[in-house]
Amino acid sequence: MKTIYFDNNATTKVAEEVFREIEPYFCQLYANPSSMHTFGGQIGIKIRNAREKIAALLACEPSEIIFTAGGTESDNTAIMGTLAAAPNKRKIITTRVEHPAVLTVCRDLENHGYAVVELPVDKQGQLDLKQLENEIDDDTALVTIMYANNETGVVFPIEKIAELATGKSVVFHTDAVQAIGKTPLNLSKSSIDLLSLSGHKLHAPKGIGALYVKKGTRLSPFMLGGHQEAGRRAGTENVPGIIGLGKACELAAKNIEEENQRVKSLRDKLENALLEKCPGSRLNGDKENRLPNTTNISFEYIEGEAILLMLDKYGICASSGSACTSGSLEPSHVLRAMGVPFTAAHGSIRFSLSRYNTEEEVDYTIEKMPEIVNKLRELSPFVSK
Numbered sequence: 233m234k235t236i237y238f239d240n241n242a243t244t245k246v247a248e249e250v251f252r253e254i255e256p257y258f259c260q261l262y263a264n265p266s267s268m269h270t271f272g273g274q275i276g277i278k279i280r281n282a283r284e285k286i287a288a289l290l291a292c293e294p295s296e297i298i299f300t301a302g303g304t305e306s307d308n309t310a311i312m313g314t315l316a317a318a319p320n321k322r323k324i325i326t327t328r329v330e331h332p333a334v335l336t337v338c339r340d341l342e343n344h345g346y347a348v349v350e351l352p353v354d355k356q357g358q359l360d361l362k363q364l365e366n367e368i369d370d371d372t373a374l375v376t377i378m379y380a381n382n383e384t385g386v387v388f389p390i391e392k393i394a395e396l397a398t399g400k401s402v403v404f405h406t407d408a409v410q411a412i413g414k415t416p417l418n419l420s421k422s423s424i425d426l427l428s429l430s431g432h433k434l435h436a437p438k439g440i441g442a443l444y445v446k447k448g449t450r451l452s453p454f455m456l457g458g459h460q461e462a463g464r465r466a467g468t469e470n471v472p473g474i475i476g477l478g479k480a481c482e483l484a485a486k487n488i489e490e491e492n493q494r495v496k497s498l499r500d501k502l503e504n505a506l507l508e509k510c511p512g513s514r515l516n517g518d519k520e521n522r523l524p525n526t527t528n529i530s531f532e533y534i535e536g537e538a539i540l541l542m543l544d545k546y547g548i549c550a551s552s553g554s555a556c557t558s559g560s561l562e563p564s565h566v567l568r569a570m571g572v573p574f575t576a577a578h579g580s581i582r583f584s585l586s587r588y589n590t591e592e593e594v595d596y597t598i599e600k601m602p603e604i605v606n607k608l609r610e611l612s613p614f615v616s617k
């Protein structure tokens with residue numbers, strides 16, 4: 233059975249072009265880039281090239297890119313590094329809908345004496361910028377707000393938010409893990425100080441990421457050890473990962489506009505058909521300000537996990553907005569923050585597309601989904617028959 237992969241916000245396929253580019257770095261070009269010999273030196277040059285490609289996608293300077301082990305490390309570094317560089321400030325502002333790579337860190341910091349403000353969102357998943365502005369005070373070390381939500385695809389007005397924070401001399405970090413490659417960025421004209429990205433969300437391998445650090449931003453190193461990354465991130469470089477991330481960024485930069493157009497029209501076709509053909513379904517999140525590849529739909533009175541299992545039987549991969557933790561189904565913190573009713577939050581499914589999806593895959597899913605929903609509704613104790 234063919235796999236239909238609509239779970240690209242979880243991870244993406246490594247692009248064939250990326251795979252071909254990184255292959256020599258395992259068994260042939262395996263030297264340590266810090267070594268003095270020519271063998272090592274040539275790897276250093278390749279890393280420099282990769283850094284330039286990433287900088288080109290983001291429109292920033294190569295020296296503003298630090299390689300990390302992924303989005304989680306980039307987020308941790310941005311938060312912990314900023315706080316360590318400003319030890320007298322004790323307040324952090326974030327949102328209720330962040331990825332755990334930010335939210336868990338902030339909540340842990342709260343246990344260590346920091347004041348953490350988690351801004352609420354409205355029904356569309358959007359923030360009240362006035363509230364944000366009012367929260368920023370002299371004690372605020374950092375505002376950390378995601379670019380685009382991994383569950384709903386909702387995009388925040390990040391430039392406005394960055395201006396609000398930096399206008400009050402507060403460092404601004406954004407977790408842009410889901411936005412890179414799906415949204416054009418120009419960091420040379422932006423007020424963003426720190427930005428996290430992750431390779432495996434844009435067709436590079438897992439375990440590689442980067443943190444953009446605007447020139448002049450005060451940031452203490454998070455990983456201590458050797459002198460790699462100009463002393464800003466210790467640890468022998470993940471050379472194949474770095475080369476792969478460079479190539480993936482080059483591909484993204486080349487095709488971003490037309491690819492996003494194509495992906496968006498597939499997403500819209502899927503979304504419109506499911507909302508029309510499945511009674512009791514509703515879209516979660518701001519329809520306008522959204523990533524082009526993501527749709528999050530609730531199918532009321534049925535369990536998201538049951539839908540996933542039935543989709544799986546047809547080879548369709550998606551994900552649900554609830555996670556089965558210790559036997560009880562806990563609805564997603566993002567949907568809860570948006571006030572999505574319990575019965576709808578439990579039946580939410582995220583379909584996240586990529587450049588590799590086809591119209592046939594969308595059509596097949598449109599055919600199967602109503603069948604699945606009707607079958608589960610027949611079994612649901614919450615539906616009157």
Ligand SMILES: Cc1ncc(COP(=O)(O)O)c(C=O)c1O
Pocket residue numbers: 241242301302303304305307331333378380381382407409410430431432439441
């Ligand atoms: C918004 C967001 N931030 C951070 C991460 C973590 O990235 P990584 O898996 O590279 O650690 C993810 C991954 O799902 C994400 O979606």
